[in-house]
Amino acid sequence: MSHFLDIHKTDPEALRSIIDNAQSMKTARAGRTRGALDDDQPLAGHMVALIFEKPSTRTRVSFDVGVRQMGGETMLLSGADMQLGHGETIADTARVLSRYVDLIMIRTFDEGVLLDMADYADVPVINGLTDRTHPCQIMADVMTYEEHRGPIKGKKVVWSGDGNNVCSSFLHAAGQFGFDLTFTGPMQLDPEGEFVGNARKSGSKITIERDPAKAVEGADLVVTDTWVSMHDSQSTKERRHNMLRPYQVNEALMARAKPDALFMHCLPAHREDEATSAVMDGPNSVIFDEAENRLHAQKAIMRWCLGV
Ligand code: CP
Ligand code: NVA
Numbered sequence: 001m002s003h004f005l006d007i008h009k010t011d012p013e014a015l016r017s018i019i020d021n022a023q024s025m026k027t028a029r030a031g032r033t034r035g036a037l038d039d040d041q042p043l044a045g046h047m048v049a050l051i052f053e054k055p056s057t058r059t060r061v062s063f064d065v066g067v068r069q070m071g072g073e074t075m076l077l078s079g080a081d082m083q084l085g086h087g088e089t090i091a092d093t094a095r096v097l098s099r100y101v102d103l104i105m106i107r108t109f110d111e112g113v114l115l116d117m118a119d120y121a122d123v124p125v126i127n128g129l130t131d132r133t134h135p136c137q138i139m140a141d142v143m144t145y146e147e148h149r150g151p152i153k154g155k156k157v158v159w160s161g162d163g164n165n166v167c168s169s170f171l172h173a174a175g176q177f178g179f180d181l182t183f184t185g186p187m188q189l190d191p192e193g194e195f196v197g198n199a200r201k202s203g204s205k206i207t208i209e210r211d212p213a214k215a216v217e218g219a220d221l222v223v224t225d226t227w228v229s230m231h232d233s234q235s236t237k238e239r240r241h242n243m244l245r246p247y248q249v250n251e252a253l254m255a256r257a258k259p260d261a262l263f264m265h266c267l268p269a270h271r272e273d274e275a276t277s278a279v280m281d282g283p284n285s286v287i288f289d290e291a292e293n294r295l296h297a298q299k300a301i302m303r304w305c306l307g308v
Contacts, residue, residue: 001124003125004136005135006135007138007139007172010176016300022139022299023040024144026293029069036069039043041070041071043067043071046103047095050075052128059129062291066295066302072102086261090113094125101123134266136301137290140199141170141223144290144293152221154182155221156219160212161249162229167191169194172195180204184211216253216254220260224274226270231271236290249275261284262284265291
């Protein structure tokens with residue numbers, strides 16, 4: 001049994017096998033309806049708890065559909081409706097859930113909740129986003145890049161905007177998959193120094209460049225995300241928008257990247273803020289492939305966690 005807590009905590013061979021397995025499972029389903037069962041049913045007889053303490057569209061639906069395609073069953077739980085939201089400890093919740101279910105996926109605020117859940121559960125725990133990281137998203141993003149352009153190793157990825165949880169998991173992936181990452185954004189919203197340091201130690205070139213036009217030169221992939229994350233107070237919205245406006249991904253910025261550079265956004269997006277519709281719906285955008293690949297990547301993650 002293995003937890004999937006973060007990309008930098010999972011060894012590179014395992015990460016590679018997850019991406020390859022996700023791609024084969026996707027290929028095997030080509031042309032089928034979304035509800036069709038996979039030929040093999042590796043999750044038959046398995047119950048998966050999906051716990052959400054924050055809103056979600058993609059994570060919620062892709063995990064639920066993925067489990068069902070593999071023959072398992074899911075239980076959707078909202079943090080607020082559980083005793084967890086009314087004072088029961090994470091440790092007790094983890095031990096109780098482990099008596100009922102085979103796998104736990106949790107989306108929460110504080111990373112400590114995820115880590116406690118993993119410490120006390122007897123079943124695998126998957127990180128479905130915390131304030132600090134979003135590893136399932138970036139597994140889907142690496143899969144998406146490679147599907148369109150081949151190996152990501154050695155490529156230049158540019159993150160424009162807020163150095164948030166999604167950016168952190170991109171930094172982890174840079175270290176583990178061997179690509180370079182340039183962050184461009186205001187100093188106040190730099191990515192976590194610890195994560196920058198880890199990626200550099202793994203041999204990746206991590207650059208901080210305040211000028212977005214310079215940052216995207218030679219980029220193979222340009223990525224952005226919302227300017228106000230779910231854990232950010234709405235009272236910071238105006239200040240964040242003012243700081244981040246110069247880092248909007250628009251056609252002028254994309255024109256400075258390589259002509260075949262891809263554009264990614266994990267979604268949900270605020271169109272015309274962090275990215276324009278011209279870019280999001282343009283020829284280099286793969287945003288809906290990313291969303292689809294959440295399904296395939298997470299199916300492979302769940303199989304790896306359960307060893308099935
Ligand atoms: N990208 C992502 O995790 O989307 P949701 O918040 O809709 O799950
Ligand atoms: N950074 C965003 C990602 C949403 C999938 C957030 O945490 O709200």
